[in-house]
Amino acid sequence: MSVDTRVGVHTIGEILSQPDTWARCCTLLENSGELSQASTALPGNVEWVFVGCGSSFFLAEIAAATWSMETGERARALPASEILLFPSLFPQPSQPVLISRSGETSEVVEAAAWFRQNHSSQILGITCAQATRLEKFCDYIIRLSPADERSTVMSRSFTSMLLALQCLAAKRAGRVNVERVVHALRAETEKLLPSMQTTIDSLVRAGNSEDYVFLGQGPFFGVAQEAMLKVKEMSCSYAQSFHTLEFRHGPKAIVSPRTLVTFFLSEKGMEQELAVLEEVKSLGGQVLAITNLASSRMAGAADQVISLELDVPEPFRAAAAVIPAQLLGYYTGLRKGFDPDHPRHLTRVVMLQGTDGGGAGSGS
Numbered sequence: 001m002s003v004d005t006r007v008g009v010h011t012i013g014e015i016l017s018q019p020d021t022w023a024r025c026c027t028l029l030e031n032s033g034e035l036s037q038a039s040t041a042l043p044g045n046v047e048w049v050f051v052g053c054g055s056s057f058f059l060a061e062i063a064a065a066t067w068s069m070e071t072g073e074r075a076r077a078l079p080a081s082e083i084l085l086f087p088s089l090f091p092q093p094s095q096p097v098l099i100s101r102s103g104e105t106s107e108v109v110e111a112a113a114w115f116r117q118n119h120s121s122q123i124l125g126i127t128c129a130q131a132t133r134l135e136k137f138c139d140y141i142i143r144l145s146p147a148d149e150r151s152t153v154m155s156r157s158f159t160s161m162l163l164a165l166q167c168l169a170a171k172r173a174g175r176v177n178v179e180r181v182v183h184a185l186r187a188e189t190e191k192l193l194p195s196m197q198t199t200i201d202s203l204v205r206a207g208n209s210e211d212y213v214f215l216g217q218g219p220f221f222g223v224a225q226e227a228m229l230k231v232k233e234m235s236c237s238y239a240q241s242f243h244t245l246e247f248r249h250g251p252k253a254i255v256s257p258r259t260l261v262t263f264f265l266s267e268k269g270m271e272q273e274l275a276v277l278e279e280v281k282s283l284g285g286q287v288l289a290i291t292n293l294a295s296s297r298m299a300g301a302a303d304q305v306i307s308l309e310l311d312v313p314e315p316f317r318a319a320a321a322v323i324p325a326q327l328l329g330y331y332t333g334l335r336k337g338f339d340p341d342h343p344r345h346l347t348r349v350v351m352l353q354g355t356d357g358g359g360a361g362s363g364s
């Protein structure tokens with residue numbers, strides 16, 4: 001069998017497989033009953049703490065925002081390292097959710113061990129891998145095998161684990177038909193992929209950008225964070241992320257014709273966020289707007305607009321909204337001569353010396 005050696009072949013395949021993967025994961029969860037089991041067994045009226053590293057931490061940020069918006073319960077996201085270094089941050093009781101594609105990241109496994117040792121609550125884990133060190137510490141595990149990846153950078157694992165946690169929030173709140181949401185997301189995003197690719201590819205071919213900024217509020221702040229990481233990981237470019245309105249408070253000083261500022265526009269904050277977009281344009285920056293419904297005012301200000309037009313509640317649009325940023329990192333990496341399947345300096349899993357994992361800085 002011939003091996004496909006094209007540069008970035010695994011990463012682009014995984015990015016484009018996301019709608020189909022979401023449907024497969026949703027079916028898996030419905031058949032296994034894992035989501036319903038976790039939804040009924042885990043406590044309410046405590047703060048839910050979503051924990052991860054790297055992309056999985058940014059996933060945690062979106063999941064925490066969704067949790068509070070959908071259930072009304074308190075929730076926050078933290079990198080696993082905060083639990084290890086500042087455990088006093090965690091007033092009892094809390095409901096920990098440990099997020100890790102590999103289930104082997106040392107900081108996440110150690111955080112799970114800390115919760116096991118110091119908290120009476122039950123631990124929920126979510127992973128894409130089999131037989132992981134993480135699950136040894138978990139009372140409940142959501143396992144999304146169809147979303148696992150060969151690539152180092154996360155794409156379908158990120159959006160699939162995010163959707164699973166958002167569906168858990170929806171089941172807890174009992175206000176959203178989860179199957180309908182996933183079906184709509186899958187069908188509509190599948191249709192959007194070709195135009196997303198065309199828009200992002202043409203933006204990259206124009207080759208005017210050397211500095212990237214991503215802006216979002218509410219559940220879209222975590223999307224902006226993940227977008228920043230995708231462009232850094234796949235293209236070794238300078239990228240930053242902020243809450244949209246925070247950009248005025250100093251960071252906008254960097255805006256130039258070589259700066260591409262991507263706005264993940266929310267419905268709730270549209271008016272205020274659009275004012276920042278118009279200000280960035282007036283300062284001479286390039287602007288990409290990712291929105292659910294485009295407007296003439298938006299089209300008049302932005303250089304490019306990607307309109308999702310998804311008939312799902314606002315937080316559930318996050319998974320689709322991040323895809324243009326995955327493509328931006330991918331095509332920018334190719335243009336700069338990198339191989340997104342083998343990102344510079346990175347390993348697929350970060351396992352640290354002195355843990356019950358590999359040697360110093362080892363990774364696989």
Ligand code: F1P
Nearest residue numbers: 053054055056100101102105152
């Ligand atoms: C988390 C992570 C990724 C990053 C790289 C190294 O992995 O930090 O976010 O892109 O792949 O690992 P995991 O804990 O979700 O397996």
